[in-house]
Every structure is written in structure tokens, then in C-alpha cells.
Amino acid sequence: MANDNKKRTIEMKKDTVLKAAIRLFAEKNYEATTMAEIAREANVSFGSVSIYFGNKEELFMACVVLPLEEFTKSLLDFDPSPNSYREEIQTFILKHFELFSTQKEYLRLLVQVIGQYERFSEAFKVVNEHNEKLNNKVSQLIVNGQQANQLADGDAEKIAIAYVSLLFGLRLSYADDPSLENWNQFAEIAMRLFGPK
Amino acid sequence: MANDNKKRTIEMKKDTVLKAAIRLFAEKNYEATTMAEIAREANVSFGSVSIYFGNKEELFMACVVLPLEEFTKSLLDFDPSPNSYREEIQTFILKHFELFSTQKEYLRLLVQVIGQYERFSEAFKVVNEHNEKLNNKVSQLIVNGQQANQLADGDAEKIAIAYVSLLFGLRLSYADDPSLENWNQFAEIAMRLFGPK
Amino acid sequence: MANDNKKRTIEMKKDTVLKAAIRLFAEKNYEATTMAEIAREANVSFGSVSIYFGNKEELFMACVVLPLEEFTKSLLDFDPSPNSYREEIQTFILKHFELFSTQKEYLRLLVQVIGQYERFSEAFKVVNEHNEKLNNKVSQLIVNGQQANQLADGDAEKIAIAYVSLLFGLRLSYADDPSLENWNQFAEIAMRLFGPK
Amino acid sequence: MANDNKKRTIEMKKDTVLKAAIRLFAEKNYEATTMAEIAREANVSFGSVSIYFGNKEELFMACVVLPLEEFTKSLLDFDPSPNSYREEIQTFILKHFELFSTQKEYLRLLVQVIGQYERFSEAFKVVNEHNEKLNNKVSQLIVNGQQANQLADGDAEKIAIAYVSLLFGLRLSYADDPSLENWNQFAEIAMRLFGPK
DNA sequence: TATGAATGAGCCTTCATTCAT
DNA sequence: TATGAATGAAGGCTCATTCAT
Missing domain, CATH: 1.10.10.60 (Homeodomain-like)
Known part of the structure; x- marks a missing residue:
């Protein structure tokens, strides 16, 4: 005891x-x-x-590494084969935005690691693996959605990359930490990456 | 002499x-x-x-500052009141992509300044001013395009921010410097931010 | 422990x-x-x-500052209202000479501070305050001695300054550190500053 | 030409x-x-x-060296065997005071050389030679004056050293450069070093 | 297990001096 | 003769790391 x-x-x-x-x-x-x-x-x-x-x-x-597991878990918390793809996307966008607006500090760390990947090669390797898991799962969802005729055509992997890039890019641009509401105003725009109805 | x-x-x-x-x-x-x-x-x-x-x-x-003038000049080299808005956007996206895939090193510097804006407050101030010029001009083009009924509705400023964020985000994600062709594959996806036809 | x-x-x-x-x-x-x-x-x-x-x-x-307190204490260790003024002066001159011949190094430091007072303005300020205490106390003794009719007339403050200047001047001239005996041969001469019997 | x-x-x-x-x-x-x-x-x-x-x-x-010749010449400009010794001393004290109050900068240089004689050994050697000329001539005058029964007894060389020390000491103490008049108030006091009438 | 005194590698910067023009 | 661009030695200082207590 x-x-x-x-x-x-x-x-x-x-x-x-x-x-x-x-x-x-x-x-x-x-x-x-x-x-x-x-x-x-x-x-x-x-x-x-x-x-x-x-x-x-x-x-x-x-x-970098210790919080990564839980962080990625949150990011991956969506269903790649839902009934409604657009609704699922809508939902995880909001979830991701909440995460990105909340975890400002940890994300700045990730930006550093990614931005200076040669210097932080070991940490980058780990981060990258997790990143690819996210890319893959989002890609998978897009492919599924396209096959289900619910999502527009387009290179699924590239769209996934663009989506994650947008997340990080917004985190970078919005350094002065606007509220979650501000982030949410980008939800509709982020949605556009996945194509029109 | x-x-x-x-x-x-x-x-x-x-x-x-x-x-x-x-x-x-x-x-x-x-x-x-x-x-x-x-x-x-x-x-x-x-x-x-x-x-x-x-x-x-x-x-x-x-x-940071010396190359900024020319860099911004390249970024701002588009017409905010063109005949065809979608074509103009298409064009500047390609131009921007070329710039972002070419100027890898300088952009990593900018990412650092933006990512550590407290530490580089002076440099950040200058960078930010230029950044806002870009945001404003893109916003203006979107507003004009919407009024001309050539672009879909949506908060023009937010779309502009999202677009610039996507540029920086891709630069970050694509640290390992893929070729311009790779970048160009994102052109169609970036176009989506400005809404469907 | x-x-x-x-x-x-x-x-x-x-x-x-x-x-x-x-x-x-x-x-x-x-x-x-x-x-x-x-x-x-x-x-x-x-x-x-x-x-x-x-x-x-x-x-x-x-x-400069740490040894100053004790140094000044030694310098000020005399009675400004003694029975015999000339004896008191005689006594403190010998004491001061002993101090000045013993504390060669510290005094060279003080000479530096005083000689380059702009560069060492802060240290000089502190040193000067202590110096003025000495000047004041010596002045006071002289005034008292004059009122008691034991000391010759003359501007007391100026005499005090001259006395302290002589101390520092000898310290400067006698850089090659003669023995205390050598210093003591100046005692009678220093006494003269305070006027004839 | x-x-x-x-x-x-x-x-x-x-x-x-x-x-x-x-x-x-x-x-x-x-x-x-x-x-x-x-x-x-x-x-x-x-x-x-x-x-x-x-x-x-x-x-x-x-x-240090170039101005020294003329400087010393000024200092030595008195008669070691005058008719009236006290008058001659009075006169050269005033002359010396004028020199010391005028040549503030050069004297600070000399103080540096004397104060750091190990570091500036070569310059010090030259300065010292000149200094001794002054000491000797003043000593000589005192000896002559004593033999002529115009000056009080006392170790002539020591008196000369004390006098020169007083000059440098006053220069040091009076760093804040008071006017010549202020210096002259010390003339009577300096005179005392040579003994009472 | 926890502390913080001690060390010294390594950095930025200044500045006397050299030398090509 | 005069200039000032270029060099690099040397100094102050910071800070990660070690280790005795």
C-alpha cells in the first residue's frame, strides 16, 4: 500500500x-x-x-510519443463503413476540430517534429506511422463511400492527405487559438474536400 | 569600376x-x-x-524578410476580377503549387516563424502582414465570383484562410518533397474548397 | 549538519x-x-x-562592495571629540597607514573604480558614499578641534579631502609596496595637513 | 613645398x-x-x-610618452634656489594645480599607468623616470630651503613624495573636475606639507 | 530516491591585425 | 599612402549532464 x-x-x-x-x-x-x-x-x-x-x-x-497513442485513438474514432458517409464525415470533422482546437500545445510539438523531420527523425518515424494510420482509414472510408455512390469521385488517398494537411494548416494559421466555434465555421469548408453531393 | x-x-x-x-x-x-x-x-x-x-x-x-517581397508578389499574381473565376482560381492554384513545391526551404522557415510566433514575434509580424494581403486578395476574388454567380456560396474569408492553410499544411505533410507533379494532383482537390460548379 | x-x-x-x-x-x-x-x-x-x-x-x-563595509569601519574607528585632538589624529593616521599598506590589492581596485568612475558608475556610487562618511567624520573632528582651540584654522572639509587624497595618492605612488615602516615615515608629514600646533 | x-x-x-x-x-x-x-x-x-x-x-x-616631455617641463618650471622659498613653493603649487586641473585626461592616463604598473611596465618606466625628476627637484628645493633656514625640518624626499602624491590624489578624488578655483582652495593646505613658517 | 553543486563543451560575439586594391 | 574587407583568436556565458551526499 x-x-x-x-x-x-x-x-x-x-x-x-x-x-x-x-x-x-x-x-x-x-x-x-x-x-x-x-x-x-x-x-x-x-x-x-x-x-x-x-x-x-x-x-x-x-x-511526443506518450500522448500519441491516445491522440491517434481519438482521431481514428469513426466508422469507415457507415450507413451515411457524409454524416460520418461531418461527425468526425467536428470531432477532429475539437481535438485540434483543444490540444494546441501538443500539436505545436507535432508541427515541430514534422517540420524538422531530419533533426527529430526518430520521433518523426513514430508520428508518421500514426499519421499514416489516419490517412489510411480516411482513405478507406472515402473509397467505401465512393463505391456506395455516396461520395464524389477523386483520388481517395490524396483527398485524405489534403484533409489532414488542412487540419494541420489551420492549426498553424490559427496560432492565436480561436475558440472551437471559430473552428467549426471551417467544418462546412473542410467537408467540401470530400466532394459535392 | x-x-x-x-x-x-x-x-x-x-x-x-x-x-x-x-x-x-x-x-x-x-x-x-x-x-x-x-x-x-x-x-x-x-x-x-x-x-x-x-x-x-x-x-x-x-x-525571413528579404525573400518575402518577391515571394508575396508571386502569390498575389492573379486577377481578382477575371472573366472566368474558376479558371483564374485553377490557374493560381497551379502557380501557388509550383511556388510551394519549389521554395521548400524558405517555406520551412516560414512554418517555423508561424509555429513559434512568440519567439519570432518581429519576423512573425512581417510575415503575417504579407499573409493577410494574400488572404484579402483571395477573399476579394471569392466575393466577386459569388456576386458574378460563378462561385458557390460560403464565407469568403474562411475559404481563403482554408485555402492558404491547405497550402501550408501540404508543405508540412509533404516534407519529403514530392515532385511538382505530385503537388498538381492536389490541384483538383484544392479547387473543391471554392465550392462546386 | x-x-x-x-x-x-x-x-x-x-x-x-x-x-x-x-x-x-x-x-x-x-x-x-x-x-x-x-x-x-x-x-x-x-x-x-x-x-x-x-x-x-x-x-x-x-x-568592490563586499569588503567595503569592514574597510570603512576600520577607517572610521576614531573619536571625533577626543580629549587631545592632535593625539587622536596621530593615532588614526597610523591606523590608516597600516590599513593602506596592508590592503594593497583592495585599494588598487578602489583606485580603478574612482579613476574610471563613468565605467564603474554603480560601484563608484557605493564607494563614494563610504568615502563621504570618512570625509565627514574627519571634517567633524577638525571642526571640533578648531573650536577646542587645539587645531589651527582652515577649511575643515578641504583639509579632510586633502588628507584622504594624500592617502590614496601615496597608495598610488607607492605601488611597489614599501613596508609599513616606510609608510610611517609619512605620518609626521600627513599630520602637517591639519596645521601647526 | x-x-x-x-x-x-x-x-x-x-x-x-x-x-x-x-x-x-x-x-x-x-x-x-x-x-x-x-x-x-x-x-x-x-x-x-x-x-x-x-x-x-x-x-x-x-x-603616454609623447606629451610627457612637455608636461614634465611645466612641472619642473621653478627655481630650486630662489630668494624666497615659501614664495617659490606657493607659486609652483598654483602652477601645478593649474596643470592638474587642466590636463584631466592625460592625468587619468598616467593614473592608469601607475595604478597598473605591471601591465604597462614599459610606459611606467618612462613615467617613473620623469616623476623622479620632479621628486628630486622638489627635494632639492626643500633641502636648500632648510639650509637657508626658510623651511622647517623634515625628510625632504618624503615631503616631496607626499606633495606629488597629494597632487595625484586630488586629481583622483576630484574626478568630477571642479574648477581651478576649487583646486586653489587646496593651495594653502598643500603648502602645509612643507612645514610651518 | 532526490537533490543541486560542479563541470566544461560549445556558442555568439568582439576586435586587433593583415593585406589586396 | 589610405582604405576597409576579411580573418580568426579569445572571451563571456549558457546549459546538459554527472555524481557525491
Whole structure:
């Protein structure tokens, strides 16, 4: 029990450090963020940060990879063979927009990794795999929708890529973090990528 | 005459330095790039870099701002009141795609500035002004096209933003630099943002 | 306890650094002295010097200000209303001479600060305040002595300034550090500034 | 003739450079002053400075040594065997005060050289020789005056040193450059060093 | 397990000096 | 003779990392 409590405390501390690191890495980028700053922000000694996550690079990797599973899960939470394709698309667009408007910080991190993929090659590899899962599933849905005659023709993979690019592009352009409502005004426009009725 | 030659040589050297700096800043980001590296890449001593551009920050600023004028000029090179709106859009999409697939390095720089807008606030301000010019002109064309009954309804400004976001998003996603042909396959999809016929 | 020991050790190290810095700054002046040199002299890494005292300027400031309190205390250790004024003066002259012949290094530092007062404006301000305390107290003693008919007439403040100037002037001229005995031979001459019996 | 004019121009330029160098070296000290600054101040290219005076150290040396001859000549302009010794002393004190209050900048240079005699050993050697000439001549005058029963007893050499020290000490204390009148108020006090009537 | 003192590699920058014109 | 472009040594400083406590 006592041991359990301790463990839980350590996990909590690790989480605090990770949150702080994500926030700082996102806002200031990798090299402009110091280990000392992260430690201070998380109310831990910087010795502890090393114990928890190893060195700076490993910590960055953890910041990128650890939240990725859940993040991707949210992105992939749609049915690639629904009854109504247009409704399904409409729905996941809204879901994605909510995610992208909420997870500002984590997404800035991803933008960094993608934008500097040579420097962050390892992290990029992981991110890319997840990204492709999303591309594939969206592609699949489009193909299915086209075969069901509910979606217009067009290269399904390219459309999927364009859709994800739009998400990231909006995240980039909308750096000053407008409300979810603002994002939602783009829903109808994003829908257009999938073709007219 | 001799003096003139000297001046020309200096301008050429400055340009070499600028090019090298853009390349390195783009690929590795601001802090990961050292002045010594830039100097080496440009075959100058690092003392010369200081003479040409002052300090590192000013050099970065120059990298962002100096090419911006011409870059924006290319982006704005379309007629906001053409005879055929869909044709005009088609045309500038191809032009923009060519620019975005050609200017890979400079665009990575812009992505950095936009993505870390707090850190690069001054550069961001300049970039943003130019960006808004593009948004405005595209918006204007959409409004005109809608009034001419050639374009579908929809919030013109949002469509413009979405379009520019898509450009940057593709640039981000397509980090591994596919050929212009690959880009062009997105032209039809980008066109969709402006609504169906 | 262990913690206490650690603190003591750090304080001792800081003191070693301070001593080394005073010696080097005094001998070679501010810019000619490098942080690395000070660190080497004090058997610490130059990183530690930064941890202890911040940057070079702050270290210099510490070198000037920290010993000042005790230094001034020694200088001010006389009675401005004694029974015998001439004896009191005689006594403090000897005390001051001892201080000035002993504290060669610290005084060279003060000479630098005073001589380059624009460059060291902050340090100079502090030094000057202390200096004026001395001037004032000596002035006061002279005035008292004149009123008691034990000292010759004359502008008390100017005499005080002349006396302190003589101290610093001798310190400057006697750079090659003669023994205290040599200094003491000036005692009778310094006494003359306060007027004949 | 033309050649002569050119020579004169060069001499004038050299003089401008020297004046500028003295001013800057005095105010900011040796290392804090850059060759470029001196050149700018003198309206010459810094290449010329090198041509005129060699390297920085040689320039500094020139700043110290070249004006020294005339400076010392002024200081030594008194009669060591006058009719009235007290009058002669009175007179040269006023002359010296005028010199010391006028030549603020050059004297700050001398204070630097004397204060950092190890660093400026060569310049110091020259300065010291001149200084000793002054000491000797003043000593001589005192000895003569004592033999003539016009001056009080006391170690003549020490008195001379004290007198010169007072001059430099006042120059140091009076950094904020009071007027000559202020200096003259110290004349009576300086006189006291030579003993009562 | 946690801390933070200590280290020193590596960066940016300044500036004396050289040398081609 | 005069200029100033170019060089690179050297300094201050930051910060990731190690390790004794």
C-alpha cells in the first residue's frame, strides 16, 4: 500500500514533468527550452527529471510519443463503413476540430517534429506511422463511400492527405487559438474536400 | 569600376551567406544552427557574417524578410476580377503549387516563424502582414465570383484562410518533397474548397 | 549538519573566488582579467564562478562592495571629540597607514573604480558614499578641534579631502609596496595637513 | 613645398589621432577602447592608425610618452634656489594645480599607468623616470630651503613624495573636475606639507 | 530516491591585425 | 599612402549532464 502510494506519487510527478515539458517544448521549441526550466515548472529538481526520463532528447521523445497513442485513438474514432458517409464525415470533422482546437500545445510539438523531420527523425518515424494510420482509414472510408455512390469521385488517398494537411494548416494559421466555434465555421469548408453531393 | 566590382562581389557574398543561412535555419531551426556552420557553408569566415548581417538574430530576420517581397508578389499574381473565376482560381492554384513545391526551404522557415510566433514575434509580424494581403486578395476574388454567380456560396474569408492553410499544411505533410507533379494532383482537390460548379 | 558543512564549504569557496578576483582585478584591471583566469586561480571551474556571482560585472561589483563595509569601519574607528585632538589624529593616521599598506590589492581596485568612475558608475556610487562618511567624520573632528582651540584654522572639509587624497595618492605612488615602516615615515608629514600646533 | 604641406597634414592627422586616443584611453581605459573607435573619433580609417602608430600597444605608449616631455617641463618650471622659498613653493603649487586641473585626461592616463604598473611596465618606466625628476627637484628645493633656514625640518624626499602624491590624489578624488578655483582652495593646505613658517 | 553543486563543451560575439586594391 | 574587407583568436556565458551526499 505504502509502496503503491509512493508509486502513484512518482507516476504523478512524472506526469507533471511531462506536461510541463510538452508545454515548454511546444511554446519555445526544443533547444530554447532548458532542463532547468522544465524542472522548475514542474516543481522538481532537475536531477529528478533525468532520473525519470533520461536525457533531454529522451524526454522530448517521451513528450511526443506518450500522448500519441491516445491522440491517434481519438482521431481514428469513426466508422469507415457507415450507413451515411457524409454524416460520418461531418461527425468526425467536428470531432477532429475539437481535438485540434483543444490540444494546441501538443500539436505545436507535432508541427515541430514534422517540420524538422531530419533533426527529430526518430520521433518523426513514430508520428508518421500514426499519421499514416489516419490517412489510411480516411482513405478507406472515402473509397467505401465512393463505391456506395455516396461520395464524389477523386483520388481517395490524396483527398485524405489534403484533409489532414488542412487540419494541420489551420492549426498553424490559427496560432492565436480561436475558440472551437471559430473552428467549426471551417467544418462546412473542410467537408467540401470530400466532394459535392 | 574597381569599386563597383568590389561592391558586386560583396553583394554576391552576402547572398551566398543568406542562401546558406536559409537552408540551414530551415532544415535545423534557429538555435540548432550555428553561425560557424553558416559561415563554413558559405565559404566565409564567421567574422564576415557578422559584418554582413550583424548578429544571429538579425541574420535570421533577414532570411525571413528579404525573400518575402518577391515571394508575396508571386502569390498575389492573379486577377481578382477575371472573366472566368474558376479558371483564374485553377490557374493560381497551379502557380501557388509550383511556388510551394519549389521554395521548400524558405517555406520551412516560414512554418517555423508561424509555429513559434512568440519567439519570432518581429519576423512573425512581417510575415503575417504579407499573409493577410494574400488572404484579402483571395477573399476579394471569392466575393466577386459569388456576386458574378460563378462561385458557390460560403464565407469568403474562411475559404481563403482554408485555402492558404491547405497550402501550408501540404508543405508540412509533404516534407519529403514530392515532385511538382505530385503537388498538381492536389490541384483538383484544392479547387473543391471554392465550392462546386 | 552535513548540510551545514556543505554551506560552509560553499561559502569558503566563494571567498576563495572573491579573493582571487580581487587580486587579479586589482593587478590587471577589469577587462584584462578573464573569468577563466579567476576560476583557475581559485581552483574552481569557471562554471562555478558564474553560479556563485552571476556574471563578470556582478563579480566585480562584489569584489568592490563586499569588503567595503569592514574597510570603512576600520577607517572610521576614531573619536571625533577626543580629549587631545592632535593625539587622536596621530593615532588614526597610523591606523590608516597600516590599513593602506596592508590592503594593497583592495585599494588598487578602489583606485580603478574612482579613476574610471563613468565605467564603474554603480560601484563608484557605493564607494563614494563610504568615502563621504570618512570625509565627514574627519571634517567633524577638525571642526571640533578648531573650536577646542587645539587645531589651527582652515577649511575643515578641504583639509579632510586633502588628507584622504594624500592617502590614496601615496597608495598610488607607492605601488611597489614599501613596508609599513616606510609608510610611517609619512605620518609626521600627513599630520602637517591639519596645521601647526 | 607640396611635399612639405603633405608632411604637415600627416603630422596634423597623427596629432588628431593621438588626441582622440588619449581622450578615449583616459576615459574608458586601455582594453575598453577599440582601435576602430579611435579611428572614427579622429576621422581616419583604422588602417591609417596602424600606419601612423603601429599596433595598439605602441599607440598607447605614444599617448603616454609623447606629451610627457612637455608636461614634465611645466612641472619642473621653478627655481630650486630662489630668494624666497615659501614664495617659490606657493607659486609652483598654483602652477601645478593649474596643470592638474587642466590636463584631466592625460592625468587619468598616467593614473592608469601607475595604478597598473605591471601591465604597462614599459610606459611606467618612462613615467617613473620623469616623476623622479620632479621628486628630486622638489627635494632639492626643500633641502636648500632648510639650509637657508626658510623651511622647517623634515625628510625632504618624503615631503616631496607626499606633495606629488597629494597632487595625484586630488586629481583622483576630484574626478568630477571642479574648477581651478576649487583646486586653489587646496593651495594653502598643500603648502602645509612643507612645514610651518 | 532526490537533490543541486560542479563541470566544461560549445556558442555568439568582439576586435586587433593583415593585406589586396 | 589610405582604405576597409576579411580573418580568426579569445572571451563571456549558457546549459546538459554527472555524481557525491
